[in-house]
Amino acid sequence: MADTTVKRERGSEETNELHCEVKKTKVDDNNGGDGVGAKSQNALSGFKTSNVLSVNAREKRIVLHGKVADEDAVVILEKTPFTEDTMDQVFKGSTLKLDMKNYIYSTYQLQASPHYNEIKTTLVCPATEKHISKYKHQESFFVEETKKDYETITLPFIEDQTTFSLEWVYNILQKKAEVERIVYEDPDPDTGFILLPDFKWNQKQVDDLYLIAIVHRMNIRSLRDLTAEHLPLLVNILQKGQMTILERYSLPSSKLRVYLHYQPSYYHLHVHFTKLGYDAPGCGVERAHLLSDVIQNLQSDPQYYKNRTMYFPLREEDKLLSKFKEAGRL
Structure with missing residues (x-):
């Protein structure tokens, strides 16, 4: 994949x-x-x-x-992507070159003004x-990670990644970078987060809305670290994230997909908000976990993500995949 x-x-x-x-x-x-x-x-x-x-x-x-x-x-x-508010001008200022015509069907090459061709x-x-x-x-491989696998393979791999830091995340949280991009912030050190657009979204239309909530707490790396202790944080992200998007972009919660990745792209807890219907990268069932499901699972079992077997894809050159192969788990 x-x-x-x-x-x-x-x-x-x-x-x-x-x-x-x-x-x-x-x-x-x-x-x-x-x-x-x-x-x-x-x-x-x-x-x-x-x-x-x-x-x-x-x-x-x-x-x-x-x-x-x-x-x-x-x-x-x-x-x-196209935006609705530019369509009239696109047609008025463009030229058409006929490719094919058959009955009521015809295809053209449309040459639009340069500023519409970004x-x-x-x-x-x-x-x-x-x-x-x-x-x-690269080809991808599906990995089955038991509680023991996480403790003996994945966690040591994460903890060994000490050469570099999450400086860019801390820059956002400490307002050293991307301040102008912040959509909402709850500054509470335990339940707070910063909500800002993902770089995959150009912010010109809501059809492909994509925002990220980055938590202020520094000690939560991924879904595996979550317990019932973190329920106030997760509920706060869900409720205030949805409320902010409704107020700012007029999208109700019924049109949002709110989820976490496992494995995540980086090991500092963050939550994805995308518009339902937008085929966002990584929103498939093999990697995305709905935040509402995560909350319910932790309400039913406080240690749910500590104990359960997790499944996720890894690409063929991923070093974590090599660790699973070396351990005979793939």
Whole structure:
């Protein structure tokens, strides 16, 4: 299962580099920009493609590996979605070239004005082997993780990832970065969180709404750490997250999908809010756990996620997958 979307890295071994990963060429301050939303010099004018890491025709996305000024780089190009408020101008200012006509059916090539042809561009530079591997199409394998497996394989793997930190997460929580992107904050140290848009969402339409709630507590890594003690935190995230989205985006809770990932992309507890109907990356049953289900499970069994067997996919070059193979569990 290829995953070429821009997301925070899984594991603290990789997250230090990720703070520099999510950059669009038009907002790169190191290339003459004045900050978020400002235009900059073309940081990709000298990009030389080495190979194509993946292509997703359905999502209109391509991921390239190459060089920028002799440094390894990954470039992600994504066609931006249509917005209803621009359609009239798109048609008025465009030209049509007929491809085929048969009875009442015809197809055309529509040439729209340049400013309607934006391509969301993400630059990862300098890119490490981890980034290149992450965006490369790879086969996935389903893993069965018992309580013992977590204690003897997964937890030691997580705790061994000490080379880098979750600095980018702490920057958000401490208001050192992305302050202008915060949609809502509950500052309570035990039950509070910060809600902000995921980088996969351009915030121009609600059809693909995608927000992330990052908790203030530093000692909860994933679903496996949750017990009944954390129910006030989880209920608070669900209720206040839904309320904020209703007030700001006019989307009721009945149109939201609220869930956690296991395995997560990074080991600091966070919750995903996406619009129901949007096929968000990672929202499938093999990885996503509805927050409402998590709350009910912990209400029924305070140690539910400490004891249960968990199932999740890992890509073929994932180091955690190697650990499960070495232990004879795959």
